[in-house]
Amino acid sequence: MTQLNQERLLQVILAPVISEKSTFVAEKHEQVVFRVVNDATKQEVKAAVELLFKVQVDSVQISNVKPKQKRFGRSVGWRKGWKKAYVALKPGQEIDLQAAQ
Template identity: 60%
Template sequence: MMNAITKTQDRLLQVILAPQITEKATYIADKHQQIAFKVRTDATKPEIKAAVELVFNVEVASVAVINVGGKTKRAGKNLGKRKDWKKAYVSLKPGQEINFAAGE
């Protein structure tokens, strides 16, 4: 039983890859109180919710997920494509806050 809990916790710690810190993400954070994260492509909404609650010690109200297609790029004659990835917009319950600058 304990081994299963450890495996799920390890899985949750791998779900969130990085916070998205862009102009659009900052605007959405200010206007809609949502935080954008880059997450694993196989992550589900309940997994993302559990991972954010575990890692940041906050209560999550809802999660919206967007699959982002990788851009097509070219270098001379060669055509290539960046990897597809998944973005999650996490809404926190009122009074909750994530401070990314706390570690500095």
């Protein structure tokens, strides 16, 4: 794999996902959940997390969140779909998202 562009890596991760499920996953499975760009790959997410947070990543799982249909009276609209990444860190590594806010 070629050297990944550092500018691209800085744009891959959009935001951490703060929800009940992501909090449960963080406590139980020691993973962190991030919202990522729609064309991100596992290798890009791994390199971006290691670059931004200075931690070692064990594995990355990526999930596509499907768009939802929403109604406004008689008209029908769609929310955008997005992509999230579950990042498992190596033992002893930690990302503190509360301190970053």
